[in-house]
Amino acid sequence: PSNLANLSKLSLSIQLLGRFEEAEAIQHVCLAGWRQVLGAEHPESLKSMSNLGIILHCQGRSKESEILLRNAATMFEASLGRDHDNTLQAYQIIACILHDMSRYRDAEDVLRKCLCRMNKGTRGMRPGTVRVLEHLSVVLQWQQRFEESLNVAQEVLDIRMKKLGVDHAETLSSKKHVKELKALVDWVSVNRGGCNEPEYTAK
Numbered sequence: 001p002s003n004l005a006n007l008s009k010l011s012l013s014i015q016l017l018g019r020f021e022e023a024e025a026i027q028h029v030c031l032a033g034w035r036q037v038l039g040a041e042h043p044e045s046l047k048s049m050s051n052l053g054i055i056l057h058c059q060g061r062s063k064e065s066e067i068l069l070r071n072a073a074t075m076f077e078a079s080l081g082r083d084h085d086n087t088l089q090a091y092q093i094i095a096c097i098l099h100d101m102s103r104y105r106d107a108e109d110v111l112r113k114c115l116c117r118m119n120k121g122t123r124g125m126r127p128g129t130v131r132v133l134e135h136l137s138v139v140l141q142w143q144q145r146f147e148e149s150l151n152v153a154q155e156v157l158d159i160r161m162k163k164l165g166v167d168h169a170e171t172l173s174s175k176k177h178v179k180e181l182k183a184l185v186d187w188v189s190v191n192r193g194g195c196n197e198p199e200y201t202a203k
Contacts, residue, residue: 001037001038001044003033004030004033004034004037004044007026007029007030007033008026008027008030008048008051010026011023011026011027011030011051011055012051014026015054015055015058020055020058020059021059023055024052024055024056024059027048027051027052027055028052030048030051031045031048031049031052034048040075041075041078041079043076043079043080043086046072046075046076046079046086046090047072047086049068049069049071049072049075050068050069050072050073050090050093052068053065053066053068053069053072053093053097054069054093054097056068057097057100062097062100062101065097066094066097066098069090069093069094069097070094072090073087073090073091073093073094076090082117083117083118085127085128088114088117088118088128089128091110091113091114092110092111092114092128092131092132092135094110095107095110095111095114095135095139096135098110099135099138099139099142102142104139104142104143105143107135107139108136108139108140108143111132111135111136111139112136114132115129115132115133115136118132130156130159130160133152133155133156133159134152134153134156134174136152137149137150137152137153137156137177137181140152141181141184146181146184146185146188147185149181150178150181150182150184150185153174153177153178153181154178156174156177157171157174157175157177157178160174
């Protein structure tokens with residue numbers, strides 16, 4: 001297992017250098033090794049599946065990537081439970097891939113499912129929840145649903161101000177995002193019915 005862990009780290013390092021075909025080949029070896037040593041449903045095997053899916057996406061093989069990532073997420077859910085951190089992380093990766101493919105509504109659906117499973121009414125408390133909320137705000141913004149995006153972004157800002165303080169870099173980033181969204185909401189209100197499109201830059 002230690003050799004497989006080292007191979008997985010090597011694959012990641014090569015991936016970061018943009019050498020995706022080499023990274024893919026190594027990750028295939030890792031996946032086969034984990035399956036042989038620990039079984040196909042072990043978390044290490046499923047993490048390797050997810051890593052391979054990301055590498056495929058980086059090569060533009062989005063359909064293959066999505067299938068692999070969804071299979072990994074489904075297996076995480078079956079073996080660890082729908083609310084387990086690894087399961088939720090797997091679905092968050094899928095949302096990122098869908099976002100990159102400009103499938104914003106699909107990404108939104110996945111993110112909302114994640115949020116329903118996280119903390120069960122105590123959003124902002126479980127690690128990773130704020131990031132999911134932030135991502136949701138962005139995909140709503142890309143759909144030009146600015147008021148909805150603003151509401152979520154404001155929630156992110158409120159959480160960060162409370163937990164990180166007003167001067168933290170992430171809080172300041174959220175403040176900027178909220179300010180941009182307020183400007184977009186105002187623009188839409190003033191120009192409703194017009195033919196000009198607002199100019200904006202989503203994250």
